[in-house]
């Protein structure tokens with residue numbers, strides 16, 4: 109059965125906005141991380157990885173239990189590099205001991221996206237810490253060396269449509285690949301910490317060459333120094349995906365709207381929030397300064 113959301117007792121919008129602000133202020137302070145990309149992209153990746161273990165067939169994994177806090181999950185080779193995001197969040201968890209780990213990991217992703225000028229992401233609390241025995245086994249996160257068919261099959265486990273898959277992968281406009289983490293190398297020049305539709309624009313406009321990188325893995329490189337993973341490139345090799353890539357390359361508003369919906373679905377998969385009120389929409393730091 110689905111996990112029933114149980115919000116942290118007595119906590120409301122103002123309490124969670126305080127957590128948002130603490131994360132957002134720390135993001136601004138610690139801007140030198142990863143060659144001045146900052147922690148934003150890494151936090152977004154953590155929010156996806158803690159949710160991407162979900163399997164709708166037995167409702168295992170997913171963001172509810174906050175089981176990333178256990179070594180069994182954190183040490184999954186697919187999570188290499190996310191120790192930075194986890195370390196970043198430790199003082200936040202200490203300052204707000206009442207928030208569950210699942211709520212913290214997902215709220216951190218929402219905060220990072222909004223502070224990187226992404227869409228407003230409605231967010232609901234209610235994830236409850238589970239035990240280490242509930243942590244999913246390693247191997248549930250995707251393999252970047254594969255093609256579009258693999259990507260469609262992989263996300264089938266979450267019940268995502270072609271449109272939702274393409275929208276979600278638009279998050280690869282953020283940050284970069286690091287050879288020591290994943291065996292893929294992204295050039296510094298192309299790394300960004302602003303949420304836009306340029307992943308789709310680059311996919312369509314650059315002339316991509318398949319090359320072996322220093323780890324012996326094949327990736328697509330462009331003469332402007334951009335890179336794409338084979339799974340990224342699969343979105344333009346597959347005709348059904350490609351039409352959404354073209355839609356989002358032309359219309360950033362449509363991308364923002366569809367990304368928001370798919371990302372909420374990713375973060376909430378496997379959880380029954382029906383007992384809770386409506387979702388919170390947090391103000392960005394800029395909106396509170398004025």
Ligand code: HEM
Pocket residue numbers: 149150152153156188189250251252253259276277279280282283284285286287289290291292337339371
């Ligand atoms: C087919 C599915 C996917 C594959 C194979 C994939 C693979 C990867 C790989 C290999 C990296 C580089 C990690 C590193 O070397 O540090 C990466 C980074 C990243 N991924 Fe994905 N990813 C997928 C889906 C997603 C989704 C659904 C999201 C979010 C909604 C996402 C967000 C990110 C972000 C923000 C980064 C940059 C992290 C950083 O700069 O530290 N990815 N991904």
Ligand SMILES: Cc1cnc2ccccc2c1N
Pocket residue numbers: 280281282283284285294298299300307310334335336337340
């Ligand atoms: C431009 C681009 C393409 N693919 C990526 C995959 C993972 C992380 C970042 C990426 C990125 N900035």
